[in-house]
Amino acid sequence: MPWPWRRKSHRKLARIALEGPIAGAARERVLKALRQVEEREFPALLLRIDSPGGTVGDSQEIHAALLRLRRKGCTVVASFGNISASGGVYIGVAADRIVANPGTITGSIGVILRGNNLSKLLERIGISFETVKSGPYKDILSPDRALTEAERGLLQGLIDSSYGQFVTAVAEGRSLGEEVVRGFADGRVFTGAQAKELGLVDELGDEDTARRLAARLAGLDEEKVRPVTFGKPRRGLGAMIPGRSLWGDLQQALHLELAWAGQPLWLYRP
Numbered sequence: 001m002p003w004p005w006r007r008k009s010h011r012k013l014a015r016i017a018l019e020g021p022i023a024g025a026a027r028e029r030v031l032k033a034l035r036q037v038e039e040r041e042f043p044a045l046l047l048r049i050d051s052p053g054g055t056v057g058d059s060q061e062i063h064a065a066l067l068r069l070r071r072k073g074c075t076v077v078a079s080f081g082n083i084s085a086s087g088g089v090y091i092g093v094a095a096d097r098i099v100a101n102p103g104t105i106t107g108s109i110g111v112i113l114r115g116n117n118l119s120k121l122l123e124r125i126g127i128s129f130e131t132v133k134s135g136p137y138k139d140i141l142s143p144d145r146a147l148t149e150a151e152r153g154l155l156q157g158l159i160d161s162s163y164g165q166f167v168t169a170v171a172e173g174r175s176l177g178e179e180v181v182r183g184f185a186d187g188r189v190f191t192g193a194q195a196k197e198l199g200l201v202d203e204l205g206d207e208d209t210a211r212r213l214a215a216r217l218a219g220l221d222e223e224k225v226r227p228v229t230f231g232k233p234r235r236g237l238g239a240m241i242p243g244r245s246l247w248g249d250l251q252q253a254l255h256l257e258l259a260w261a262g263q264p265l266w267l268y269r270p
Contacts, residue, residue: 011220011225012042012043012220012225012227012228013042013043013044013045013046013211013214013215013218013220013225013226013227013228014037014040014042014044014045014046014074014228014229015045015046015048015211015227015228015229015230016030016033016034016037016045016046016047016048016229016230016231017048017050017229017231017232018030018048018049018050018051018062018088018091019048019050019051020050020051021051021052021053021054022051022053022054022055022058022059022062022087022088022091023054023055023058024058026054026058027058027061027062029231029233030062030065030231031061031062031065032231033230033231034062034065034069035065036230036231037074038068038069038072038074042074042228043073043074043075043218043219043220044074044075044076044077044214044215044217044218044220045069045074045075045077045214046077046079046207046210046211046214046227047066047076047077047078047079047091047092047095048078048079048081048207048210049078049079049080049081049084049088049091049092050080050081050082050084050088051083051084051085051087051088052083052085052086052088052108053085053086053087053088053108054086054087055087056087056111056162056165058087059086059087059090059091060165060169062091062094063090063091063093063094064094066091066094066095070094070096075096075214075217075218076094076095076096076214077095077096077097077098077099077210077211077213077214077217078091078092078095078097078098078099078210079099079100079206079207079209079210079211080092080098080099080100080101080104080106080192080201081101081104081207082101082104082105083104083105083106084100084104084105084106085105085106085107085108085189086108086109086110088106089107089108089109089200090166090169090170092173093169093170093172093173093174093200094169094173095173096217097202097203097210097213097214097217098200098201098202098203099201099203099204099205099206099207099209099210099213100192100195100196100201100203100204100205101192101204101205101206102191102192102193102204103191103192103193104191104192104195105190105191106189106191106192106195106200106201107184107188107190107195107200108187108188109166109167109181109184109185109186109187110163110166110186110187111159111162111163111166112159112187113141113155113158113159115141115142115143115147116143117143117145117146118143118144119143119144119145119146122143122144128144129142129144136150137151137154140154140155141155163185166185167181167182167185170185170200174199174200175199176199180199184198192204211225211227
């Protein structure tokens with residue numbers, strides 16, 4: 001049932017920007033913003049996504065929150081920016097409609113689990129580990145040895161399960177058959193134009209195109225309505241330093257790449 005639209009926000013359009021890797025603080029910020037949009041009963045949300053992806057759980061939580069918001073009567077339109085890949089796609093398919101630039105980089109539908117086998121290097125420099133464990137798989141992906149066949153099978157099952165969840169989310173969100181989705185969900189990336197041909201995107205255009213679409217779907221005046229932005233990231237003194245943003249992004253990408261080594265995640269591409 002649509003909201004009764006009792007508040008002043010009933011003629012306004014909400015906007016949330018999801019930028020950068022989807023993990024931790026970004027998840028908390030977006031979920032808090034979604035709760036505010038729900039509480040103020042906005043009829044429509046413009047979700048701007050510019051992200052290379054992120055962790056499985058964080059992407060799923062935002063996806064679920066968007067579906068709850070839609071069930072409350074809020075129309076959601078996703079706008080893919082420079083890049084909306086992997087976890088960005090997972091979140092985007094929870095929207096009613098998706099708009100992407102023709103040159104947007106999207107896709108990368110898949111899951112990866114990675115560890116490092118440093119056993120030869122450790123042997124060369126004379127370092128060995130002594131391990132006491134409660135079960136045969138407790139030190140799985142330990143860097144001082146290769147995977148056993150049993151461990152590899154166990155991890156492959158984990159990856160297949162996560163991948164199946166991803167495929168199902170895309171199939172349901174885009175009204176596509178799962179076999180159709182598996183036909184292109186092999187980790188490859190697409191342009192926005194290619195994604196539209198595959199059915200991942202509804203329209204080609206910029207953020208203003210998405211704003212106008214959200215307004216029309218919600219019965220708002222697309223010429224006059226302007227978005228009210230929620231969940232703005234905090235800006236410290238570092239944001240005033242020239243080049244700080246790019247350097248910070250590079251540092252964050254490196255941190256995530258190291259922190260997530262050996263952890264399941266939607267394929268992350270810096």
